[in-house]
Every structure is written in C-alpha cells, then in structure tokens.
Amino acid sequence: MSNPLALRSDAEALAAPFPPLLADAEHLATTVLLGDHGRRRAGTGDTxxxxxxxxxxxxxxxxxxxxxxxxxxxxxxxxEWQIAQSIVLWVDQAASMGFQSDDHPTKAHRARTLSLAIAILLIRGGERVGLTGLRLPPRRGEAQLMRMAALLSEMEDIDYGAPEAQGMLPHSRALFVSDFLGDIKPVEAALLRAADRGVRGVILQVLDPQEEAFPFDGRTIFQSMTGAIQHETLKAGDLKKRYLDRLAERKARLQHLAQTTGWQFQTHHTGESAANALLWLYGALERHP
Structure with a gap:
C-alpha cells in the first residue's frame, strides 16, 4: 500500500513548476492587446x-x-473568416535548453514561457492549441492551458531535442521552439513532413547571449548539460571564429529551411525582451491563413 504522505509530497513537487510558469505566461500575454479575433479572410463570421x-x-x-x-x-x-484553426507547438525540453549565463533566464524557461503565452493568446482568441505528438491534441479552454503547462514543465535527459512531427493536422499551423544546436537532420525531416501536409508555421531559435558572444579564452572545459560530451582546450580563443562561423551557418540553414517550406524564422536571445518576442510570434502566426 502506498504511503499517502509520500504520494502527496511527490505530487506537490511535480506540480510546483506549473503555477509560476502559468503566471509568468499570463503576465507576458497581457502585453499583447487582443481585439476581436478574425483571420482577415472572407468566410463564415459576424464581423x-x-x-x-x-x-x-x-x-x-x-x-x-x-x-x-x-x-x-x-x-x-x-x-471575416472566424473558423477556429489548429496550432501545434513543439518546445524543446532537452538538457541543452537548461543553459543560462549571468542573470539571464534559462533557455528552457524563456521557451516555455513564450510558448505558453502564445497558447494563451491563441486559445482566448478562439483557436485550438496543442502539442506535437499524441500527448495533447489541439483543444480550446483554460483546462488545456493547465495540461500544457504541466507537460511543458518536464525535461528530457538527453543533450539535444528533435522536433516531433506527429499530430500536425493538414493545413494547420505550428510553432517549433528550440536552440537548434543539435543534429539538423531531424529538424529538416520534420519541416519537410509538415510542408507535405500543408502545415505552415514559425521556427523560433532561443539562444543565451553567451552562446552568441563566445567570451572564452585560455584553458577552458566545454561540457554538455548532461555531461555526456566534453572538450578541453588550452586556447579557447582560437576556437571563437570557427564556432561563430558554424553558428552563422546553422542560422542560415534554418532560414533556408523556413523559406523552402513556407515557414518563418527568428532568433531570440534570453537577454532580450520577452514581450517583443511574443509580439513577433503572434504576428508571425497570424500571417499564416
């Protein structure tokens, strides 16, 4: 027989991240003023x-x-065309998203907050929102936001995540949020699969400012967030140009993928305004019929 006190303790520990995450997302969502929701297309509606x-x-x-x-x-x-649309989100929950420098939030926290905030705006605008895969199909309602907050609070014990392409309905919309620093091939496969189904959406790359600046010099040990990958060098400064070139190459490849598949791409840094990123995201998703 299970111990009720231990069960309650485990449940409270599991639920602890949900209210702060939801509160942060609610606060961020208030920065976007929603008027009457319309898709600016002719069709069924009252406006x-x-x-x-x-x-x-x-x-x-x-x-x-x-x-x-x-x-x-x-x-x-x-x-105005006011038929509810389906939007699915993939938010990277791999260990690499847990990185942070200085007093900036982790990439994971910023990615989750932005994703849940956009879900709040879309659901309250009459849309159906869910997560890719089969865990949370698109639905409306406040209960959906609570389920989404719970699932987004989980982390995976792998270094880099890969988009889940299942669960994307034909001609729906999607949002992929990650640092996109891992293997690019799964990202390409997911986007091409989405394009084949007529899915259009947004790729948001979330990076820490330190990952852009590479402020390392001298003896440095680079280690992945899980500790599975490690590299030690005595001259970290000599790696800076090669690293920045590869980062620029990765961004260019993501931009090309977005253009090829009809998606939009943007890079956001955790040291920047979350409100500005949310405004861009909302506008980008709104531009997709």
Whole structure:
C-alpha cells in the first residue's frame, strides 16, 4: 500500500513548476492587446470585413442594397473568416535548453514561457492549441492551458531535442521552439513532413547571449548539460571564429529551411525582451491563413 504522505509530497513537487510558469505566461500575454479575433479572410463570421461586387453565384439575400444604391453595381458584404484553426507547438525540453549565463533566464524557461503565452493568446482568441505528438491534441479552454503547462514543465535527459512531427493536422499551423544546436537532420525531416501536409508555421531559435558572444579564452572545459560530451582546450580563443562561423551557418540553414517550406524564422536571445518576442510570434502566426 502506498504511503499517502509520500504520494502527496511527490505530487506537490511535480506540480510546483506549473503555477509560476502559468503566471509568468499570463503576465507576458497581457502585453499583447487582443481585439476581436478574425483571420482577415472572407468566410463564415459576424464581423464586417469589406464590400465587393456581387458575383453570379451570390445569393440575392446577401446583397447590401444600401451600399448598392450608391453605385450602378450590386455589392455584398464579406465577413471575416472566424473558423477556429489548429496550432501545434513543439518546445524543446532537452538538457541543452537548461543553459543560462549571468542573470539571464534559462533557455528552457524563456521557451516555455513564450510558448505558453502564445497558447494563451491563441486559445482566448478562439483557436485550438496543442502539442506535437499524441500527448495533447489541439483543444480550446483554460483546462488545456493547465495540461500544457504541466507537460511543458518536464525535461528530457538527453543533450539535444528533435522536433516531433506527429499530430500536425493538414493545413494547420505550428510553432517549433528550440536552440537548434543539435543534429539538423531531424529538424529538416520534420519541416519537410509538415510542408507535405500543408502545415505552415514559425521556427523560433532561443539562444543565451553567451552562446552568441563566445567570451572564452585560455584553458577552458566545454561540457554538455548532461555531461555526456566534453572538450578541453588550452586556447579557447582560437576556437571563437570557427564556432561563430558554424553558428552563422546553422542560422542560415534554418532560414533556408523556413523559406523552402513556407515557414518563418527568428532568433531570440534570453537577454532580450520577452514581450517583443511574443509580439513577433503572434504576428508571425497570424500571417499564416
């Protein structure tokens, strides 16, 4: 028989990260002012978008006679397309995301907070949001946000993560958030699979400022977050150019992948404003029909 006190202690330890993460995401989400949600496409909805000349296939009941009276042609009102869309998120939970320098947040915390904040905005805008894979299919509602916060608080005991391409519905949208410092091939495979299904989305690379500056010199031991990979050098400064060249090459490859598959790419640093990153993310996802 299990010990109730031990069970409660384990449960409280497991749940501890959820409220702070959700609170941080809620606070960040308030920086984006949401108006009435519309997709700026003609379709089913209640909000007026534009007048257009009536076509042969338009029903006579759809003609706006008041607007038509001011012209020699008949006009109809187009409404904004307000059918809920599905958006799936992949947020890297591998050990490399736990890196931080100085007083900056970890890459994992920034990635989770931004992802949950965008989920809050999208769900409250009427969209269905979930995670890639089969653990959390896209749904609406506050309960979905709690489930997402719980899953995003987990970490994986591997150095680098790889995107999960399952669970992406045809013609839906997606957001991939990672440092993308591991093997690029799984990323390419996931994006190509998404493109084959008509999925469009955003790639957000989250890096620590130290990973951009490479401020190392002299004797240095470089070690992966799990300790599985280690490299010692007496002249770290000599590696700087090679490292920065490879980082630039990785960014260029991600940018090319995004352009090829119809996605958008951006790099965000943990020393920068999270609010600005959220605004960009929201706008980038909104631009995808």
């Amino acid at each position: 007026f978008w534009q007048y257009r000349p009536a076509q042969a296939y338009d029903d006579a009941r759809g003609i706006d006679w008041r607007r038509s009276a001011r012209s020699d042609s008949d006009f109809v009102q187009d409404k």
